[in-house]
Amino acid sequence: xxxxxxxxxxxxxxxxxxxxxxxxxxxxxxxxxxxxxxxxxxxxxxxxxxxxxxxxxxxxxxxxxxxxxxxxxxxxxxxxxxxxxxxxxxxxxxxxxxxxxxxxxxxxxxxxxxxxxxxxxxxxxxxxxxxxxxxxxxxxxxxxxxxxxxxxxxxxxxxxxxxxxxxxxxxxxxxxxxxxxxxxxxxxxxxxxxxxxxxxxxxxxxxxxxxxxxxxxxxxxxxxxxxxxxxxxxxxxxxxxxxxxxxxxxxxxxxxxxxxxxxxxxxxxxxxxxxxxxxxxxxxxxxxxxxxxxxxxxxxxxxxxxxxxxxxxxxxx
Amino acid sequence: xxxxxxxxxxxxxxxxxxxxxxxxxxxxxxxxxxxxxxxxxxxxxxxxxxxxxxxxxxxxxxxxxxxxxxxxxxxxxxxxxxxxxxxxxxxxxxxxxxxxxxxxxxxxxxxxxxxxxxxxxxxxxxxxxxxxxxxxxxxxxxxxxxxxxxxxxxxxxxxxxxxxxxxxxxxxxxxxxxxxxxxxxxxxxxxxxxxxxxxxxxxxxxxxxxxxxxxxxxxxxxxxxxxxxxxxxxxxxxxxxxxxxxxxxxxxxxxxxxxxxxxxxxxxxxxxxxx
Numbered sequence: 282x283x284x285x286x287x288x289x290x291x292x293x294x295x296x297x298x299x300x301x302x303x304x305x306x307x308x309x310x311x312x313x314x315x316x317x318x319x320x321x322x323x324x325x326x327x328x329x330x331x332x333x334x335x336x337x338x339x340x341x342x343x344x345x346x347x348x349x350x351x352x353x354x355x356x357x358x359x360x361x362x363x364x365x366x367x368x369x370x371x372x373x374x375x376x377x378x379x380x381x382x383x384x385x386x387x388x389x390x391x392x393x394x395x396x397x398x399x400x401x402x403x404x405x406x407x408x409x410x411x412x413x414x415x416x417x418x419x420x421x422x423x424x425x426x427x428x429x430x431x432x433x434x435x436x437x438x439x440x441x442x443x444x445x446x447x448x449x450x451x452x453x454x455x456x457x458x459x460x461x462x463x464x465x466x467x468x469x470x471x472x473x474x475x476x477x478x479x480x481x482x483x484x485x486x487x488x489x490x491x492x493x494x495x496x497x498x499x500x501x502x503x504x505x506x507x508x509x510x511x512x513x514x515x516x517x518x519x520x521x522x523x524x525x526x527x528x529x530x531x532x533x534x535x536x537x538x539x540x541x542x543x544x545x546x547x548x549x550x551x552x553x554x555x556x557x558x559x560x561x562x563x564x565x566x567x568x569x570x571x572x573x574x575x576x577x578x579x580x581x582x583x584x585x586x587x588x589x590x591x592x593x594x595x596x597x598x
Numbered sequence: 599x600x601x602x603x604x605x606x607x608x609x610x611x612x613x614x615x616x617x618x619x620x621x622x623x624x625x626x627x628x629x630x631x632x633x634x635x636x637x638x639x640x641x642x643x644x645x646x647x648x649x650x651x652x653x654x655x656x657x658x659x660x661x662x663x664x665x666x667x668x669x670x671x672x673x674x675x676x677x678x679x680x681x682x683x684x685x686x687x688x689x690x691x692x693x694x695x696x697x698x699x700x701x702x703x704x705x706x707x708x709x710x711x712x713x714x715x716x717x718x719x720x721x722x723x724x725x726x727x728x729x730x731x732x733x734x735x736x737x738x739x740x741x742x743x744x745x746x747x748x749x750x751x752x753x754x755x756x757x758x759x760x761x762x763x764x765x766x767x768x769x770x771x772x773x774x775x776x777x778x779x780x781x782x783x784x785x786x787x788x789x790x791x792x793x794x795x796x797x798x799x800x801x802x803x804x805x806x807x808x809x810x811x812x813x814x815x816x817x818x819x820x821x822x823x824x825x826x827x828x829x830x831x832x833x834x835x836x837x838x839x840x841x842x843x844x845x846x847x848x849x850x851x852x853x854x855x856x857x858x859x860x861x862x863x864x865x866x867x868x869x870x871x872x873x
Contacts, residue, residue: 326708326872326873329708329712329715330711330712330715331708331711331712331872331873332872332873333872346715347715347716349715350616350617351614351615351616351617352617352712352713352714352715353614353712353713354614356712358712360705360708360709360712363705364704364705364706364707364708364709364712365704365705365706365709366629366633366700366701366704366706367704368633368634368635368700368704369629369632369633370632373628373629373632376628377625377626377628377629377632378625378709378710378713379625380621380624380625380628381617381621381622381625381713381714382614382615382616382617382621382713383615383616383621384615421709425614
């Protein structure tokens with residue numbers, strides 16, 4: 282359980298995090314979504330007591346992070362940019378962290394096995410690939426068998442196999458009753474794992490909603506119809522809760538009716554259809570629509586295509 | 599806590615243990631021994647000290663007696679055998695700085711402070727572990743260097759022994775001096791959080807400050823000189839107390855005091871600043 286109350290962080294006069302209030306519940310995976318520079322990492326650092334809030338507070342399992350006497354048992358964190366000394370071996374890195382909380386060597390070996398790093402555990406972290414570094418970060422998060430997990434962009438640099446592994450791991454950790462809070466700038470990734478979503482942009486809360494609700498709200502169920510006789514078809518389809526908009530090329534964009542209903546109505550009226558297709562708004566588009574005013578860094582070209590961090594999203598869909 | 603959608607079914611984990619100073623000490627010991635830079639720097643320090651304990655006495659013996667008889671008069675066989683400590687302080691000072699700034703540079707400090715949110719136990723543990731390691735290694739090194747140096751000086755009957763007045767103090771003092779240099783390095787590293795800044799400040803204090811003071815008129819430089827960190831620390835390595843320097847233990851005490859001040863400043867900044 283993580284409870285943020287009016288959490289605010291100023292860097293100079295710039296508000297990195299602006300009056301965030303939310304509660305992350307145990308037992309489910311909660312996605313923390315926002316464009317690059319939205320304040321996700323800053324928020325996570327404040328949860329861990331690494332950065333002090335300018336105002337407001339955030340509590341983990343009922344206490345400020347620094348008030349926990351065994352913090353690794355309360356919260357396991359994977360922080361951005363691998364917080365690992367590159368000169369040390371994976372095993373020694375984990376051992377040094379474990380020793381602060383009296384955690385046994387056996388547990389270190391256990392988490393090393395859990396993330397599949399046994400073969401390289403005695404090698405220096407400096408030679409690790411991005412994916413291996415991520416796995417080591419996850420191993421350190423699991424070390425204290427914590428109630429709450431905070432993971433900043435855990436799928437970064439993982440191969441498809443690793444991504445699937447992370448998804449299953451997160452779901453099983455949540456199913457065990459833990460609080461799992463995962464940040465990402467990729468909507469598609471969140472759609473696969475998270476049950477609940479916190480969306481922020483420019484440090485402000487944009488949405489705090491269940492994933493189902495988010496999907497339902499963002500799909501407009503738009504149907505595109507192309508026909509030889511658009512005017513007639515528009516008349517046939519007209520009705521309450523139905524909107525018909527003319528589009529170029531003798532096409533109509535219809536919302537409020539399914540493809541079946543449109544096809545049947547056209548058939549009854551004897552109108553020839555050339556195309557009938559459902560236009561599902563992708564979650565990615567819905568997310569971009571939601572955050573378009575809050576993206577920190579636009580590319581130089583037209584805004585719609587330049588919300589750069591999101592473009593890579595298609596890769597693992 | 600409100601009811602969760604899933605009930606916790608996992609087996610109870612081993613009972614969590616509190617973070618305390620002893621556990622943090624053990625953790626910092628693991629950290630220090632698992633970095634190659636530790637062994638390299640300490641090995642360099644040993645090589646410098648032993649190397650110069652051969653080189654300097656050997657050159658002295660080869661050119662004895664000196665042309666200027668006054669040089670023979672003030673001859674201190676102990677400091678001559680330990681001249682390597684002036685190079686060794688580079689290696690140890692840099693290592694002290696790196697023990698902290700290396701964590702900032704790699705981001706490790708965030709993992710460290712997430713594990714030890716009180717933060718200060720980390721600083722104390724780093725200082726204690728490093729001081730202990732340096733002292734345990736440097737005491738036999740300077741003793742060895744002293745004995746090697748004296749055995750070379752014997753050929754011209756220039757040697758002294760540990761039982762002579764002030765000699766043991768000067769030899770052990772050299773190891774203590776190096777330990778304090780290391781502590782100063784840790785303090786500066788924690789205060790400045792940046793390797794280049796930490797190292798240059800350390801050497802600015804130890805080497806550049808005395809040069810600048812030397813440019814001042816002697817009415818200014820004479821009273822200031824003995825209180826400079828390097829001169830204060832070095833006083834203990836002279837068998838016959840140098841009248842222009844502080845008394846041996848007073849000087850070392852002051853040098854240690856400087857390191858403590860820097861460590862306290864670092865502690866304050868560590869508590870206040872974002873990691």
